[in-house]
Amino acid sequence: MFNTISHHSIFVLDQDQALDFYVGQLGLEVTADVDLGFMRWLTIGVPGEPGRHILLEKPGPPAMDDAAAEQVRALLTKGATGLAFILTTDDCRKTYDELVAKGVEFTQEPIEQSYGIDCALRDPFGNHIRIGQIPSAPQ
Amino acid sequence: MSRAVEESNRRLLRARDAMDRTYAQPLDLATLARIAYVSEAHFSRTFRATFGETPHRYLQRRRVERALFLLRETDRSVTEICLDVGFTSLGTFSRTFRAVVGEPPTTYRRRATAAAVPNCFAMAWTRPSSFGEARGGADD
Numbered sequence: 001m002f003n004t005i006s007h008h009s010i011f012v013l014d015q016d017q018a019l020d021f022y023v024g025q026l027g028l029e030v031t032a033d034v035d036l037g038f039m040r041w042l043t044i045g046v047p048g049e050p051g052r053h054i055l056l057e058k059p060g061p062p063a064m065d066d067a068a069a070e071q072v073r074a075l076l077t078k079g080a081t082g083l084a085f086i087l088t089t090d091d092c093r094k095t096y097d098e099l100v101a102k103g104v105e106f107t108q109e110p111i112e113q114s115y116g117i118d119c120a121l122r123d124p125f126g127n128h129i130r131i132g133q134i135p136s137a138p139q
Numbered sequence: 140m141s142r143a144v145e146e147s148n149r150r151l152l153r154a155r156d157a158m159d160r161t162y163a164q165p166l167d168l169a170t171l172a173r174i175a176y177v178s179e180a181h182f183s184r185t186f187r188a189t190f191g192e193t194p195h196r197y198l199q200r201r202r203v204e205r206a207l208f209l210l211r212e213t214d215r216s217v218t219e220i221c222l223d224v225g226f227t228s229l230g231t232f233s234r235t236f237r238a239v240v241g242e243p244p245t246t247y248r249r250r251a252t253a254a255a256v257p258n259c260f261a262m263a264w265t266r267p268s269s270f271g272e273a274r275g276g277a278d279d
Contacts, residue, residue, distance in 0.1 A: 013145065077148035078189055079155070083259055107156040108259075114212075120259060126152055130259060 007043065009055040010084045011076055013125045015042050018056045021123050025102045026087075039063070046087065054085065076126045084127040092117040092133035150175040151189050154182070155197065162201045163225040168194065202226065203239045204266040210244055211251040217244045239267045 012018040022028045022044050031053045034041040043053035059072040075081050089095045092110045096119050100106065107128070108120040116134035123129060154175040158166060171194055172182035186194045202224040209220045218229055226232035236244050 073145055074148065077145045077152065079152045105153070105156075107160055109160070122152070122156065124149075126149060128259060 004051055006051060007053045007055055008085070009057050010127055011059050011072055011081070011125070012056045012123070012127070013058070013073060013076070015040055015056055015058055017124055018042075019044075022056070025099065025104055079122070079126045079128065081127065084123070084129050086118075086130045086132055088132050088134055090133065092119055092131055095131055147185060148189060150177070151182075151186055154186070154194070155190065158194070158198045158201055162198060162205060163223060165225070166198060198225075199235055200239060200266055203236055206232070206236060206244065207240070207247065207251070207267070210248040220244070 019030065019042070023030060027047070028044045029047045030043070031045040031050070032041055032043040040058075042056045044056065045053050059069040059076075060066075061069065064072070096106065096110050099121070104121055106119060106121045108118075110117050110119040116132055118130055118132040118134075120128065120130045154171045157171065157174050168179045168182060172179045175182050175186075177185065183194060186197075190197065192200075205224040206220050209215055209223060210217075213220075215223065217233075221229050221232035224232075226235070233243065236247075240247055
Protein backbone atom coordinates (compact mmCIF):
# COMPACT_ATOMS: atom_id res chain seq x y z
CA MET A 1 0.00 0.00 0.00
CA PHE A 2 2.68 2.53 1.02
CA ASN A 3 6.19 2.96 -0.34
CA THR A 4 8.04 4.92 2.31
CA ILE A 5 7.89 7.73 4.84
CA SER A 6 9.04 10.74 2.84
CA HIS A 7 8.48 13.65 5.24
CA HIS A 8 7.80 14.30 8.83
CA SER A 9 7.79 17.51 10.81
CA ILE A 10 9.30 18.85 13.99
CA PHE A 11 8.73 22.26 15.54
CA VAL A 12 11.62 24.69 15.94
CA LEU A 13 11.56 28.18 17.41
CA ASP A 14 13.86 29.74 14.84
CA GLN A 15 14.53 28.27 11.41
CA ASP A 16 17.92 29.95 10.90
CA GLN A 17 19.12 28.78 14.29
CA ALA A 18 17.80 25.33 13.41
CA LEU A 19 19.90 25.31 10.25
CA ASP A 20 22.99 26.33 12.21
CA PHE A 21 22.41 23.33 14.43
CA TYR A 22 21.17 20.63 12.07
CA VAL A 23 23.41 21.49 9.13
CA GLY A 24 26.33 23.31 10.77
CA GLN A 25 26.74 21.05 13.77
CA LEU A 26 25.02 17.73 13.05
CA GLY A 27 26.08 17.61 9.42
CA LEU A 28 22.66 17.08 7.85
CA GLU A 29 21.87 18.87 4.60
CA VAL A 30 19.13 21.16 3.38
CA THR A 31 16.84 19.31 0.99
CA ALA A 32 14.45 22.23 0.38
CA ASP A 33 14.36 25.88 1.39
CA VAL A 34 11.48 27.61 -0.35
CA ASP A 35 9.70 30.85 0.49
CA LEU A 36 6.08 30.01 -0.21
CA GLY A 37 4.94 33.41 0.91
CA PHE A 38 2.77 32.08 3.69
CA MET A 39 5.55 29.92 5.09
CA ARG A 40 9.16 28.97 4.66
CA TRP A 41 9.22 25.32 3.55
CA LEU A 42 12.48 24.18 5.08
CA THR A 43 13.49 20.54 5.06
CA ILE A 44 16.67 18.69 5.98
CA GLY A 45 17.89 15.17 5.48
CA VAL A 46 20.83 12.82 5.85
CA PRO A 47 23.36 13.33 3.03
CA GLY A 48 22.97 10.50 0.54
CA GLU A 49 19.44 9.66 1.63
CA PRO A 50 17.33 11.86 -0.65
CA GLY A 51 14.00 10.16 -0.01
CA ARG A 52 13.44 11.20 3.59
CA HIS A 53 12.96 14.78 4.73
CA ILE A 54 12.36 16.42 8.08
CA LEU A 55 10.35 19.63 7.93
CA LEU A 56 11.53 22.31 10.36
CA GLU A 57 8.31 24.12 11.13
CA LYS A 58 7.85 27.24 13.20
CA PRO A 59 4.70 27.24 15.33
CA GLY A 60 2.54 30.33 14.98
CA PRO A 61 -0.30 32.04 13.15
CA PRO A 62 -2.07 31.57 10.84
CA ALA A 63 -1.46 27.82 11.07
CA MET A 64 -2.27 27.96 14.77
CA ASP A 65 -3.42 30.80 16.94
CA ASP A 66 -1.15 32.58 19.38
CA ALA A 67 -2.47 30.61 22.35
CA ALA A 68 -1.82 27.25 20.67
CA ALA A 69 1.63 28.38 19.51
CA GLU A 70 2.42 29.39 23.06
CA GLN A 71 1.49 25.92 24.28
CA VAL A 72 3.65 24.28 21.63
CA ARG A 73 6.61 26.50 22.49
CA ALA A 74 6.19 25.75 26.19
CA LEU A 75 6.05 21.98 25.60
CA LEU A 76 9.03 22.11 23.26
CA THR A 77 11.28 24.11 25.57
CA LYS A 78 10.50 21.93 28.55
CA GLY A 79 11.28 18.77 26.58
CA ALA A 80 7.74 17.42 26.57
CA THR A 81 7.32 16.80 22.84
CA GLY A 82 8.76 13.29 22.85
CA LEU A 83 11.33 11.76 20.58
CA ALA A 84 11.88 13.77 17.38
CA PHE A 85 13.78 11.11 15.41
CA ILE A 86 16.57 8.54 15.55
CA LEU A 87 19.64 8.79 13.33
CA THR A 88 21.75 5.71 12.66
CA THR A 89 25.51 5.51 12.34
CA ASP A 90 28.18 2.86 11.86
CA ASP A 91 30.18 4.12 14.84
CA CYS A 92 28.20 5.72 17.65
CA ARG A 93 31.17 6.52 19.89
CA LYS A 94 33.14 8.19 17.11
CA THR A 95 30.11 10.23 16.06
CA TYR A 96 29.54 11.23 19.68
CA ASP A 97 33.16 12.41 20.07
CA GLU A 98 32.98 14.42 16.85
CA LEU A 99 29.74 16.12 17.84
CA VAL A 100 30.87 16.85 21.39
CA ALA A 101 33.89 18.59 19.87
CA LYS A 102 31.45 20.75 17.89
CA GLY A 103 29.62 21.74 21.06
CA VAL A 104 26.51 19.57 20.68
CA GLU A 105 24.58 19.15 23.94
CA PHE A 106 24.24 15.45 24.74
CA THR A 107 21.77 14.11 27.27
CA GLN A 108 23.19 10.58 27.24
CA GLU A 109 26.67 9.33 26.45
CA PRO A 110 27.01 6.21 24.25
CA ILE A 111 25.68 3.20 26.15
CA GLU A 112 25.58 -0.49 25.23
CA GLN A 113 21.95 -1.45 24.98
CA SER A 114 20.32 -4.76 24.23
CA TYR A 115 19.67 -3.47 20.70
CA GLY A 116 23.03 -1.83 20.01
CA ILE A 117 24.90 1.28 21.12
CA ASP A 118 23.13 4.61 21.36
CA CYS A 119 23.38 8.13 22.72
CA ALA A 120 20.99 11.07 22.90
CA LEU A 121 21.08 14.83 22.45
CA ARG A 122 18.85 17.87 22.31
CA ASP A 123 18.60 20.52 19.67
CA PRO A 124 18.72 24.18 20.82
CA PHE A 125 14.95 24.25 21.30
CA GLY A 126 14.44 21.07 23.35
CA ASN A 127 13.78 18.44 20.68
CA HIS A 128 15.13 15.05 21.68
CA ILE A 129 17.19 13.16 19.10
CA ARG A 130 18.90 9.80 19.39
CA ILE A 131 21.85 8.35 17.52
CA GLY A 132 22.00 4.58 17.27
CA GLN A 133 24.52 2.04 16.08
CA ILE A 134 22.03 -0.74 15.55
CA PRO A 135 23.35 -3.98 14.02
CA SER A 136 20.02 -4.94 12.50
CA ALA A 137 19.07 -1.46 11.26
CA PRO A 138 17.95 -1.53 7.63
CA GLN A 139 20.44 0.12 5.30
CA MET B 140 4.62 33.27 26.40
CA SER B 141 7.58 35.56 26.67
CA ARG B 142 10.95 34.64 25.28
CA ALA B 143 12.23 34.84 28.86
CA VAL B 144 9.95 31.99 29.95
CA GLU B 145 11.04 29.84 27.01
CA GLU B 146 14.67 30.46 27.87
CA SER B 147 13.96 29.64 31.50
CA ASN B 148 12.26 26.39 30.45
CA ARG B 149 15.24 25.47 28.31
CA ARG B 150 17.75 26.13 31.08
CA LEU B 151 15.70 24.10 33.56
CA LEU B 152 15.48 21.29 31.02
CA ARG B 153 19.28 21.40 30.75
CA ALA B 154 19.51 20.90 34.53
CA ARG B 155 16.94 18.09 34.39
CA ASP B 156 18.91 16.44 31.58
CA ALA B 157 21.99 16.65 33.81
CA MET B 158 20.09 14.69 36.46
CA ASP B 159 19.12 12.08 33.88
CA ARG B 160 22.72 11.85 32.68
CA THR B 161 24.65 11.94 35.98
CA TYR B 162 22.08 10.46 38.35
CA ALA B 163 24.71 8.16 39.86
CA GLN B 164 26.89 11.03 41.04
CA PRO B 165 26.32 13.21 44.07
CA LEU B 166 24.16 16.07 42.80
CA ASP B 167 23.32 19.07 44.93
CA LEU B 168 21.03 22.00 44.34
CA ALA B 169 23.94 24.39 43.94
CA THR B 170 25.35 22.38 41.03
CA LEU B 171 21.97 22.11 39.30
CA ALA B 172 21.15 25.77 39.88
CA ARG B 173 24.45 26.73 38.27
CA ILE B 174 23.54 24.72 35.16
CA ALA B 175 20.27 26.65 35.00
CA TYR B 176 21.97 30.01 35.70
CA VAL B 177 19.71 30.80 38.66
CA SER B 178 19.89 30.91 42.45
CA GLU B 179 19.17 27.72 44.40
CA ALA B 180 15.88 29.04 45.78
CA HIS B 181 14.73 30.23 42.36
CA PHE B 182 15.80 26.92 40.81
CA SER B 183 13.73 24.77 43.17
CA ARG B 184 10.70 27.00 42.83
CA THR B 185 10.75 27.30 39.04
CA PHE B 186 11.67 23.63 38.52
CA ARG B 187 8.59 22.60 40.47
CA ALA B 188 6.42 25.10 38.62
CA THR B 189 7.73 23.88 35.27
CA PHE B 190 7.91 20.11 35.74
CA GLY B 191 5.41 19.56 38.55
CA GLU B 192 7.76 18.13 41.14
CA THR B 193 10.83 19.15 43.11
CA PRO B 194 14.32 18.49 41.71
CA HIS B 195 14.94 16.10 44.61
CA ARG B 196 11.91 14.02 43.81
CA TYR B 197 12.75 13.98 40.09
CA LEU B 198 16.23 12.69 40.87
CA GLN B 199 14.93 10.03 43.26
CA ARG B 200 12.51 8.76 40.64
CA ARG B 201 15.30 8.71 38.03
CA ARG B 202 17.51 6.68 40.37
CA VAL B 203 14.71 4.24 41.16
CA GLU B 204 13.92 3.90 37.45
CA ARG B 205 17.57 2.96 36.83
CA ALA B 206 17.43 0.53 39.76
CA LEU B 207 14.35 -1.06 38.20
CA PHE B 208 16.31 -1.44 34.95
CA LEU B 209 19.30 -3.04 36.66
CA LEU B 210 17.08 -5.38 38.68
CA ARG B 211 15.37 -6.48 35.46
CA GLU B 212 18.39 -6.72 33.19
CA THR B 213 21.34 -7.75 35.37
CA ASP B 214 22.29 -10.16 38.12
CA ARG B 215 23.91 -7.47 40.27
CA SER B 216 23.06 -7.57 43.95
CA VAL B 217 20.62 -5.11 45.48
CA THR B 218 23.47 -3.50 47.41
CA GLU B 219 25.53 -3.06 44.24
CA ILE B 220 22.55 -1.59 42.42
CA CYS B 221 21.88 0.78 45.32
CA LEU B 222 25.39 2.20 44.92
CA ASP B 223 25.27 2.04 41.09
CA VAL B 224 22.32 4.43 40.91
CA GLY B 225 23.63 7.02 43.34
CA PHE B 226 22.34 6.05 46.78
CA THR B 227 24.96 5.92 49.52
CA SER B 228 22.86 4.05 52.09
CA LEU B 229 21.10 0.74 51.56
CA GLY B 230 18.49 1.76 54.12
CA THR B 231 17.61 4.96 52.26
CA PHE B 232 17.56 3.08 48.96
CA SER B 233 15.24 0.37 50.29
CA ARG B 234 12.89 2.90 51.89
CA THR B 235 12.78 5.09 48.79
CA PHE B 236 12.36 2.13 46.43
CA ARG B 237 9.47 0.78 48.46
CA ALA B 238 7.86 4.22 48.72
CA VAL B 239 8.03 4.67 44.96
CA VAL B 240 7.39 1.17 43.64
CA GLY B 241 5.25 -0.20 46.43
CA GLU B 242 7.29 -3.35 46.98
CA PRO B 243 10.89 -4.25 47.91
CA PRO B 244 13.58 -4.60 45.21
CA THR B 245 13.80 -8.38 45.53
CA THR B 246 10.06 -8.79 45.05
CA TYR B 247 10.14 -6.55 41.98
CA ARG B 248 13.06 -8.52 40.53
CA ARG B 249 11.16 -11.80 40.76
CA ARG B 250 8.24 -10.57 38.68
CA ALA B 251 10.04 -8.19 36.27
CA THR B 252 10.49 -8.75 32.56
CA ALA B 253 12.98 -7.13 30.19
CA ALA B 254 11.99 -4.13 28.05
CA ALA B 255 14.06 -3.88 24.85
CA VAL B 256 13.16 -0.39 23.64
CA PRO B 257 15.32 2.70 23.06
CA ASN B 258 16.62 4.00 26.34
CA CYS B 259 14.56 7.20 26.30
CA PHE B 260 11.35 5.17 26.25
CA ALA B 261 12.51 2.89 29.02
CA MET B 262 13.46 5.98 31.01
CA ALA B 263 10.20 7.78 30.37
CA TRP B 264 7.73 4.91 30.50
CA THR B 265 9.18 2.74 33.20
CA ARG B 266 9.79 5.75 35.43
CA PRO B 267 7.53 5.22 38.43
CA SER B 268 4.79 7.81 38.22
CA SER B 269 3.87 7.65 41.87
CA PHE B 270 5.99 8.45 44.87
CA GLY B 271 3.59 6.81 47.27
CA GLU B 272 0.97 9.54 46.96
CA ALA B 273 -1.69 7.04 45.95
CA ARG B 274 -1.18 5.24 49.22
CA GLY B 275 -0.86 8.45 51.22
CA GLY B 276 2.76 7.71 51.96
CA ALA B 277 4.76 10.46 50.21
CA ASP B 278 8.39 10.31 51.26
CA ASP B 279 10.05 13.53 50.15
